[in-house]
Amino acid sequence: MSAAMPLLEIRRVTKSYRPPGGSPPISVLRDASLTVQAGESVAIIGPSGSGKSTLLNLIGGLDQPDDGSVLLDGVSVSQLGEAALAQMRRDRIGFVFQSHHLLPHCSVLENVLVPVLADHSSTDSAVEQRARHLLERVGLGDRIHQLPGRLSGGERQRAAVVRAIIRRPALLLADEPTGALDRASALEIGRLLADLNGIDSVTLLVVTHSRELAGQLGRIVEMRDGQLVEA
Ligand SMILES: Nc1ncnc2c1ncn2[C@@H]1O[C@H](COP(=O)(O)OP(=O)(O)O)[C@@H](O)[C@H]1O
Ligand SMILES: [Mg+2]
Numbered sequence: 001m002s003a004a005m006p007l008l009e010i011r012r013v014t015k016s017y018r019p020p021g022g023s024p025p026i027s028v029l030r031d032a033s034l035t036v037q038a039g040e041s042v043a044i045i046g047p048s049g050s051g052k053s054t055l056l057n058l059i060g061g062l063d064q065p066d067d068g069s070v071l072l073d074g075v076s077v078s079q080l081g082e083a084a085l086a087q088m089r090r091d092r093i094g095f096v097f098q099s100h101h102l103l104p105h106c107s108v109l110e111n112v113l114v115p116v117l118a119d120h121s122s123t124d125s126a127v128e129q130r131a132r133h134l135l136e137r138v139g140l141g142d143r144i145h146q147l148p149g150r151l152s153g154g155e156r157q158r159a160a161v162v163r164a165i166i167r168r169p170a171l172l173l174a175d176e177p178t179g180a181l182d183r184a185s186a187l188e189i190g191r192l193l194a195d196l197n198g199i200d201s202v203t204l205l206v207v208t209h210s211r212e213l214a215g216q217l218g219r220i221v222e223m224r225d226g227q228l229v230e231a
Contacts, residue, residue, distance in 0.1 A: 005074050007170060007203050008036040008059065010228070013068035015054055028054050030226035031068070038170065041197040041204040043214035045231065046223030052207040055223070056173045059205070060093055061085045072171070090115070094164035094202075096174040100156040102148040102163075108135065109144040112163045127166070134162045138192055154185025161192055165202060172196065174206040178213055190216040 015029040028051040036042055044052050057063040058070050061077045070077045072092060080088060102111045112131045135144050138158040140151075148156050157177060164172060174193065178186035190213045196202040197218070206217060214220050220231040 004037075006035045006071075007038040007040075007073065008034070008205070009071040009074075010034040010055070010059070011069045011071065013055075013058060013065045013070065015051070015058065015063075015065050028226060029058075029065070032223075032226060032228050033068075034221060034228045036171075036203060036205065038203055039197075039201055040219060041194065041217040042206070043217040043220045044205065044207045044223060044228070045209070045211075045214055045220060048209075050223040051226060052223050053175055055228075056175050056205070056207060059171075060095060060173055061089055090118075091167065092170050094167070094169035094172045096157075096160055096164045096172065096177045098176040098179040100148065100160040102156055102159060104148055107145050107147060108140060108151070108159050111148065111159060112166055115163060115166050131162070131166060134165070135159070138162060152185070153181050154188055157181060157185070157189055158192060161189065161196075165196060165200070168200075169202065171203045171205065174204070174208075176207055176209065178208065178210055183212075186210060186213060189213075193217070 010033055012031045012033055013029050014031060016025040016027040018025045032055065046052055058065050064078050072088065077085065103114065109131060112135065113128065116127050132144065135141055140155060140158060143151060143155060148159065178189050181189065193204055193206060194216050197204050204217060206213065208214055221228050222231040
């Protein structure tokens with residue numbers, strides 16, 4: 001394969017939802033296309049209901065396009081079997097959502113280690129070292145044994161970001177990761193994401209309503225009438 005193969009290619013993707021009760025389908029994505037090279041950081045902006053979350057779900061293989069294709073590492077996500085899809089999701093993609101989704105009865109450290117539990121390396125002390133190191137790096141070094149409920153919103157979201165990157169994903173998908181945070185915490189998350197991109201070479205695709213967060217990333221794409229347009 002050529003070195004110029006994009007990490008992610010969305011090719012003329014169409015998606016509509018069929019509401020229950022026989023109402024006409026809602027067309028969400030119409031020929032949406034986007035190419036992301038490894039190492040890029042991309043903000044996706046656009047009004048509420050314009051299909052941003054739908055797009056991330058398709059990229060993450062959580063849903064299927066009606067038409068068109070999503071290629072990750074040149075491989076069509078919708079053509080992967082269930083096992084291969086699960087493996088790709090686990091090995092290549094990290095997810096961060098608006099809500100942190102941390103397990104309330106597990107410590108910060110345990111939460112961060114959840115993605116490696118199913119893995120042989122879970123007994124590996126190297127991965128725990130990495131978790132501790134990352135938590136220190138995001139300023140949670142003294143909170144690792146706390147339950148999420150004892151943390152601030154910004155701290156919880158930092159833990160969620162660490163959990164998302166514990167397996168060293170090539171692509172981090174974030175859906176309004178600062179949507180529930182105050183401005184200072186949002187700026188911190190923005191800096192953390194920018195660092196992950198700049199220092200750790202994680203490719204970022206970040207849905208956000210925040211112009212400030214979008215401005216911390218390398219490229220802005222707008223969802224407009226079901227298509228992706230360079231902003
Ligand atoms: N699972 C679903 N079933 C039916 N309609 C959906 C579903 N998911 C999203 N939609 C509809 O698709 C449109 C786009 O939603 P979404 O992708 O969540 O937008 P955004 O993330 O940009 O706010 C909205 O009109 C929403 O109601
Ligand atoms: Mg959304």
